Amino acid sequence: MDFELNENQRLIADMIKDFGEREIAPFRNEWDDKQEFPVHIFKKFGELGLMGVLVPQAYGGSGFTYDEYITVVSEVAKLDPGIGLSVAAHNSLCTGHILQFGNEEQKQRWLPKLATAEWIGAWGLTEPNTGSDAGNMKTTARKDGNEWVINGTKNWITHGKSGDVAVVIVRTGEVGDSHGMTAFVVERGTPGFKAGKKEDKLGMRTSETAEMIFEDCRIPETNMLGKEGEGFVQAMKVLDGGRISIAALSLGIAEGAFEAALAYSQERHQFNQPIFNFQGISFKLADMATKLECAKLLTYQAAHLKNNGKPVTKESAMAKYYASECAVSFANEAVQIFGGYGYTKDYPVEKYYRDSKLCTIGEGTSEIQKLVISRQILR
Amino acid sequence: MNILVCITHVPDTTSRIAFTNDNTEFDKNGVQFIIGPYDDYALARAVELKEQHGGKITVLNVGEAETEPTIRKALAIGADEAVRVNAFPSDSFFVANQIAAVAKQGEYDLILMGRESIDFNGGMVHGMVGELLGLPSFSPVMQLDVEGTTAKITREIEGGKEKLEVSLPFVAGCQEPIAEWKIPNMRGIMSARTKPLNVVEPTDATVHSQLSKYELPPAKGAVKMIDADNVEELVDLLKNEAKVI
DSSP, X not given: OOOSOOHHHHHHHHHHHHHHHHHTTTTHHHHHHHTOOOHHHHHHHHHHTOSSTXXXXXXXXXXXXXXXXXXXXXXXXXXXXXXXXXXXXXXXXIIHHHHXXXXXXXXXXXXXXXXXXXXXXXXXXXXXXXXXXXXXOOOEEEEETTEEEEEEEEEEEXXXXXXXXXEEEEESSOTTOTTSEEEEXXXXXXXXXXXXXXXXXXXXXXXXXXXXXXXXXXXXGGGEESSTTOHHXXXXXXHHHHHHHHHHHHHHHHHHHHHXXXXXXXXXXXXXXXGGGSHHHHHHHHHHHHHHHHHHHHHHHHHHHHHTTOOOHHHHHHHHHHHHHHHHHHHHHHHHHHXXXXXXXXXXXXXXXXXXXXXXXXXXXXXXXXXXXXXXXXX | OEEEEEOOEEEOTXXXXXXXXXXXXXXXXXXXXXXXXXXXXXXXXXXXXXXXXXXXXXXXXXXXXXGHHHHHHHHHHTOSEEEEEESOOOSHHHHHHHHHHHHHHSOOSEEEEESSOSSSOOOOHHHHHHHHHTOOEEEEEEEEEEETTEEEEEEEETTEXXXXXXXXXXXXXXXXXXXXXXOOOHHHHHHHTTSOEEEEOOSOOOOOOOOOOOOOOOOOOOOOOXXXXXXXXXXXXXXXXXXXX
């Protein structure tokens, strides 16, 4: 077992840092302030190959494994968690769903556009009244000849407004039946498919979150992913990978907050010495350093299983749960170490503090992760 | 066009510089190494020239095995193959000899490198390589365009710029704005693994210089504040204490 980053991962981390220092760092506070989703950055990410990390080269992707994917998401998140979140959602949810469950024709049709960021992808499972309880969704698709007619609203959707294509999971059977849901691909511009309200958020403000509204939206049968009734089961499998994404996102935030706090603790002098010399501060950092390693090991373990096609439900839930809780607590401690300065926008920890909270909520709350883990350990 | 790009493996510009072993060795602990920034310009221009004219880029480094990640990055950016001369780059003359030996093995139209490394900043290697190969050498080159068998170059000279037309082949030490630094993409990173990286032993291991000791520049002194009305004292201090006027 090798615990060091491989050569690809080091090159990828370097590439993202080099790009980010020039193209992201100087602008992120402004984007955050205005809640601007910087689409042009994603187009450039497309050129760099960061929007189809797991997509085979035959479909225009980069053809890497989850190991490199974790590096991508965490390094981008370290620069800007919101952009990291959008990279994660695009890669593992929308693109990941089509990659895992699309037929050959569907893969040929959508993956090259997604992998190069010609199109930005969205993925819709959640609804206003069904977050964790996805089985009770209200959005429906009714068959009409060779078409399906979708009605309903999906919300909290990353790229719900700017997404050029969306995978949506909708009800095609009975309420509460886990085999009563089906996944469809809907392209922007399809009559009856429109964007609703863009959310005004606490953090992750550089990532767009919006409603997707379907009103008698007709799509051809050929846009169905897999078979009728498989949508929920597919979504759960997509989320198994999605949790690795959010674990990686959390790792980036945790590491960013830790590194910022560690550096500041050596620069900031009080009582004629660096504040790192006080155990009240250095013990916080020692705890963070230890937990960071735990979060990394859990995340890479999940990636290793996923790369080898093994069941990953429990391990990805553990990684997501632990790493996201680390991100929130590290950001909190980092603000504390920075003191008054940490409470201002002059230092990055204020933003980590706001951005991190999404990690314990999105793609399954910490409580849902514990539910998943507890069900798995009972077997 | 066949281009040889020589790269150095140097500490990142923000590294903390410290020495060990009684100040006889650079302390590499915690230091990240990068492609020399000026070499990076040379490589970027080589990639552009290859895009325009076709051909092949060979990247060359004189260094021990630890430099291979840096070489892989150059391959990821766009070089086609790499040669590592397996030796510690002791001094400029040693490095220039190794480069010349490799250059003689291939028929290169251009031999590009940075105008200087950013560790020892000697800025001598390109001139030495030119002499050893009997080729003209130019530095610092800020612009380089190739048409057929000639190149138009612009180099910086004292107080201005000089535009020259040169026949290929030649040696150039490059600097900005010859090209924009290139960031490797994921495909480049993936393909870097499979591109050839040949390790060769040094041809002549004679080292003509010997390092005795490193020394950091003296720490900056404290700032002396002088009242704006007190010009006399300022002049006196500049003349007698700082001795700059």
